[in-house]
Amino acid sequence: MNISDEIKSRVDIVDFISDTVNLRKAGKNYTGFCPFHQNTKTPSFIVFPDTQTWRCFGACADGGDIFSFVMKREGCDFKEALQLLARRAGVTLQEAEPQATQKDQQHQKLLELQSAAAAYFHHLLMASPAGAQARDYLAKRELTAETIIAFQLGYALDEWEALKSHFVERGYSPELLVAAGLIVERDDGSPGYDRFRNRLMIPIRDTQGRVIGFGARALQAEQVPKYLNSPQTALFDKSATLYGLDMARRHIRAADQVVIVEGYMDVIQAHQRGAKNVVAQMGTALTEQQLRLLKRTTGHFVLALDADTAGQAATLRGLNVAREALEREQVPVITARGLIRYENRLNADIRIAILPEAKDPDDILREGLAGWQKIIENAAPVIDFYFQAVTANLDLNSAKGKSIAVQELIPVLRDIGNSVEQEHYIQKLARLIHVDERTLMAELKRGPKPRPASRQQPQPARPDAPPAKKDLGLPKISPNTDVGLEEYCLSLILAYPSALAVANDLLEQQSISGLLVNDFKGGENRAIFKSLQLWTASETPEIELLKEMVDDVLRSRLAALAALWPHRSSIPTEKISRDLCKTILKLKLRHIIEQIKELDFLQREAIENQDLKAVRQYMELVEMWKQQRKLLEQMSDALTLVGRRRAEVNM
Ligand SMILES: [Zn+2]
Known part of the structure; x- marks a missing residue:
């Protein structure tokens, strides 16, 4: 049993979700108000103990296993969800590689040190006579003791080696203090003196609340700079952190x-x-x-x-x-x-x-x-701000000014989701530079449209692929064996990265969305698919690159998926793409059929409760899904037919 299965077997999804969501038993399932979108009238959120899954039939139109629930609730990635659930399950996570362990140990030491430093500075602020000036400053800013404690504000002494000797005495190496950015490095690379002196210390934390660095405010007018941050360290990346x-x-x-x-x-x-x-x-x-x-x-x-x-x-x-x-x-x-x-x-x-x-x-x-x-x-939409900022210094009566305004603003307007809104801004720009609206609209339509990773043009088949042989069919794994449909789909993309774009295009031609993250139920599979999307769009989708892109906790799963297709490149791309397309349709259909079944159940319950409004809502949803199902089934049939005809021709 792998670690995520073990966690699933130990943590019951109903128990877990009912910690944060008020669930009511309804038949053998549980319903409640969805924690992810505003809903107070009809419960649209349902947890299924049999399958250990959840689903929102409301605005989210999403569902999945316990991992996808945690990922959605915490806004975190798979690894963080795994860590959270492992703690809950009392399961110890083992590091995959010894190298990673060593890196992690250093990481852990740095975290410990930063946390100890925050406590050290905080103590100096609260209790030392030297901290009086900082306390005065905070009093002037009207910060309460409660706030000072909550943000663990601190004070760094006006001395060159106070922090250094404090921590060296307690067994921390000067090198570690340098690595943490707490003391500066001399020109010859040896550890120097305290970086922060006579400053108000503001611990900076990561999203999990762990101290990773400091912001330090000067307390005297002549001190420069006014704000001094920790340097870039293994823990602290200024560009990827937000304070608070x-x-x-x-x-x-x-x-x-x-x-x-x-x-x-x-x-x-x-x-x-x-x-x-x-x-x-x-x-x-x-x-x-x-x-x-x-x-x-x-x-x-x-x-x-x-x-x-x-x-x-x-x-x-x-x-x-x-x-x-x-x-x-x-x-x-x-x-x-x-x-x-x-x-x-x-x-x-x-x-x-x-x-x-x-x-x-x-x-x-x-x-x-x-x-x-x-x-x-x-607050004004950023577009208004752009308009103002772009045009402020332009002479809009000159041809050059007009052209710059168009160049700068059209890409921004292209991103506007709402077409009414888009038109509004086109009109605004037209008035501003006295250019015909239709000209601008044409310009807008002409430009490059952003394409997400999975929508790239199909790649030509690899020239080095051996010619297709007639007797080569798809490997003996199929969606019907013990390999799940989701895994089958992922393994197919893994073995034939260029097939994804082709399959997505085939689907889109029929007005069906391509493969989406939401089409996967399992948190692990979602995480892997996200990486696959990026990977398939890269210039050379080599497996080594993918290994780097995937979180280390997912590597063994990735290897298992890759092992499903040991001999790739011997099957015609067209056949693969069609098979992938059919698999995607199956995934989507499975999803829809499940939802119809679940809605059926909700509807019966609403009838029992004589909640007519809910009954109507559920009926509408069922109708919508039935229509979708029809569309998907038609396409699936058509694909099967094409496949059969081709096979006959080749016989
Ligand atoms: Zn919802």
Whole structure:
């Protein structure tokens, strides 16, 4: 039994979910309100003890095993879900490779040291006579003792070797202190003196609340810089960290919105004054990694910028980089024929709140939470901000100015999900530069559309593949043997990476979405598929590359999947793609059939409770899924027919 199976056998999904969701027994299953979307009227969330799975029939339209539940709830990856559930199950996770263990030991030591350093600084702030100046500063900023303790603020003594000797005496090596960024390295590489002196110390934590570095604020006017951060270390990557996220995550999820401010103190003060969905970037422009990190929890971002920052070109550039890097989502769009087509949309709503001149967030919050909330509510879509920023320094009457405005703004407009909104901005731009709307629309349609990883053009068949022989069929594993359908599908992609794009295109031609993460139920399989999506889009999808992309806890599973197809490249690509396409359809159909069955059950229950509104809702859902099922079955039949005809021709 592998580790995730062992965990599944030890942790009952009903027990686990009912820790956080109020579940009611209904027949042999359990229902409740979905923890992932707003719903208070009809319970749309259901847990099935027989299969140890869950599903939301409401807005989420998602479901899966205990791992996918944890990944969704915590916004974490598979490895983190595994760690959380292993703790719960009392299972010890073993490291796959000794090398990793050694790296982990160093990692662990650094974490220990940072945590000890935070406690050391905190003690100096709270209890040492020398900390008086820092305490005065905090009193002036009106921070309460409760806040100071919650954020574990501290003080670094105004001495060259206070921290160094404190920790060396306690058995920490000077080299480790350097590696943690707590003491500086001399030019000759030997350990030097304390990095932080006479500063207010602000521990920076990762999403799990572990101290990974420090921000340090000067306490005297002549000290430079005003803020000094820990350097880049094995633990601390400034561009991938957001200050306060460990405290704010819960509140960000509840509000489905994150407010990003500029400074550490802004975050601390905001939390104290009740605005708890607030985090800070780390002194640089917002990075792609930071947005991705937040993206796990919410798609709604508000950047609260002071008037100066908002005006800087760097802010705009940073935002642009981040916007371009953000993942696109496949959203269903109803076509004129009444079918569903999937389009790529920027899966995030970024807004800018510009703070009143010469005020920082605390000044505003001091006057009450309502004023702050109003500013956040009135945040303008980032597009408006772009318009203003791009056009501010252009002469829009000149041909050059017009052309620059079009060049800069059209890519931004292309990302707008809502076509009404898109038109609105096209009109706005047209008015602004006195160019015909239709010209701009044509420009917009002409440009490159972003394509997600799995939608790449099909690769030509490998030239080195041996000619297909007639007697070569698919290997003897099929979806009907003990290899699950999901695993079969993954192994097929693993052996024939170029088949995924072809299969997806085949599906899309029939207005059926290509293979999606949600088509997999198991958390492990979801995680592997995510890596496969990226991998298949890479220029040379070699297995070594994939091994690097996959989380180490998933490597053995990956190896098992790869072993299902020991002799690849001997089967015609076309046959493989068709088989993959059929497998994807089977996966989707299985999903739909399950949902219809489950809805049936919910419907019966609603009838018993005489909840007519719910009955109607469930009926509508059943109808919708039945239509989808028909569409998928038709395509599946058509594919089988094509396959049979070809086989006959070849005989
Ligand atoms: Zn839901």
